[in-house]
Amino acid sequence: MTDQTPFRPFADQLDDARALKTLRAATDGADDGELFLERRRSEALVFDDGRLRNASYDASEGFGLRAVRGETAGYAHSTDISEAALTRAAETARLAVGAGGGTLADGPAATNRRLYTDADPMADAEFPVxxxxxxxxxxxxxGRDSRVVQVSATIAASLQEVVILRPDGTMVSDTRPMSRVNVSVIVEKDGRRESGSHGGGGRAGLAALIRPEHWKASVDEALRIALVNLEAEAAPAGQMDVVLGNGWPGILLHEAVGHGLEGDFNRKGSSAFSGLIGQQVAAKGVTVVDDGSLPDRRGSITVDDEGTPSSRTVLIEDGVLVGYMQDRQNARLMGVEATGNGRRESYAHAPMPRMTNTIMEGGDASPEEIVADLKDGIYAVGFGGGQVDITNGKFVFSCTEAYRVKDGKIGAPVxxxxxIGDGPKAMKQIRAVGNDMALDPGIGNCGKAGQWVPVGVGQPTLMIGGLTVGGSQAS
Structure with a gap:
């Protein structure tokens, strides 16, 4: 739920008028600022090695108060939602404003849309269920396969309630559910063990996720991946063309390109994409968007953590860089509009430009045609962890499911x-874009400057030329 006349989970702790007066005192002479109030509850159950290994329930609440002037921001937070704590926080944040002299920026546009339910997903089933x-x-x-030697399953859900009060008196609220079911299996054959995992969720209840038809499909997929890896050969090494599968492989796009298109890195000139607006940064036919307005998706937010409605932001259009993801501070300093990408992990963190659902749009080629055109390379359909250097876009990603391809024929798993490559170069070496764009199943988390937020990714099948594949055998 998001509304300009919000629900009041903090009404018994703070008086509206006095809170607004304190916020205005903290932001007098500032360019921007807000009071961010948060209440969060979460539950996680982990079943491992045939027994309930862990069951946790966490509850937290607090506020963060920010005053912004130019490139400087003062931020103070507390778990004590009281007038006394708010006054102390205002005095601290006020130090960033100094003598003032700034002009308070206009607040975000209002919205009453709803992208997800405000129901508590934890209440969808009793604990014994x-x-x-x-x-x-x-x-x-x-029971599916005698080679299964270990199973780990997780049911997790949370509900985050936020209220954002701005110095102009505008108050915005958002109630954000999240749920997820995940399954991992380990299989063994002749002393060799391999694993596979699958699962997902989003901003919806647990009811659909805990139905047998849903979790059985996740188990079957996790088992399939594990059995594929049980027969896998050592991966080749060398420079070669690579076909990426659709959906979750978009995590490579997220890391190698997405972070480099966040506004703060580009304002400071530290991104490999800095100063390239209007230039060709990817192959023609490549369009990349960040869309936080997709209903029920894990990375979606009705409003960001500054109160700006989320949006569909075009970043790269037909290969040309056309925009960055912006929070309010960086947008103001760069002379552009905020895009609804100001996100924070919790009340204890200041917002910064972050991705929501980062997607490469589909093209015209069929997946079968793309693989058939791969003469000698790798077909990668599953990914684990990865790393990227924002300053030059260099990335390293590990594959959890991949196959050797020769003369257009998919061969043995590897x-x-x-x-290994760098984002700007890889984007220009995209040789084919599939017509099968898909979103990930709802499993993404993104880290930046010590903050973690849920995100989504999506892409069609792609062919990228000339990536370096690290493996154990020379190709």
Missing amino acids: KVETLREIDAYAR KGATL
């Missing part, structure tokens, strides 16, 4: 493949 579901997942996975 959740435990029994995990037990059934474990039994089903072990193990231990890593993809």
Whole structure:
């Protein structure tokens, strides 16, 4: 739920008028600022090795108060939502404003749209039902194949309630649910062990996720991946063309390109994409967007953590760089509009430009045609962790499911493949864009400057030429 006349979870702790007076005192002479109030509850159950390994329930609340002037921001936060704590925070944040002299920026546009339910996903099932579901997942996975030696399953849900008060008196609220079910299996054959995992969720309830038809599909997919890896050969090494599958492989796009298109890195000139607006930064036919307005998606936010409505922001259009993701501070300093990408992990963190759902749009080629055109390379359909250097776009990614391809024929699965390259160069070496764009199943988390937020990715099948594949055998 998002509204300009918000729900009031903090009404018994703060008086509206006095809170606004304190915020205005903190931001007098500032360019911007806000009071961010948050209440969060979360639950996670982990079933591992045939028993309930962990069951946790966490609750937290607090506020963060920010005053911004130019490139400087003062931020103070507290778990004590009281007038006394708010006054102390205002005095601290006020130090960033100094003598003042700034002109308070106009507040964000209003919205009453709803991208997701405001119902508590944790209330969709009683605790015993959740435990029994995990037990059934474990039994089903072990019964599917005698080679299964270990099963781990997780049910997690949370509800975040936020209220954002701005110095102009505008108050915006958002209630953000999140749920997820994940399954991992380990299989063994002749002393060799391999793993596979699958799952997902989004900003919706748990009810659909804990239905047998849903979690059985996740178990089947996790088992399939593990069995594929059980037969995998050592990955080749060398420079070669690579085809990326659709959906979750978009995590490579997120890391190698997405972070480099966040406004703060470009304002400071530290991104490989700095100063390139209007220039060709990718192959023709490549369009990349960040869209936080997709209903029920893990990376979606009705409003960002500054109160700006989320939006569909075109970053690269037909290969040309046309924009960056912006929070309010960086947008103001760069002379552009905020895009609804001002995000924070919690009330204890100041907002910064962050991705939501970062997507490469589909093209015209069929996936089959793209693979058939791959003469000698790797077909990568699953990814694990990765790293990127924002300043030059260099990335390293590990594949969790990949296959050797020769003369357009998919061959044996390979193990231990890593993809190495740099984002700007890789974007220009995209040779084909598939017509099968898909979003990930809802599993992404993104880290930046010590803050973690949920995100989504998506892409069609792609062919990228000349990536370096790290493996254990020379190709």
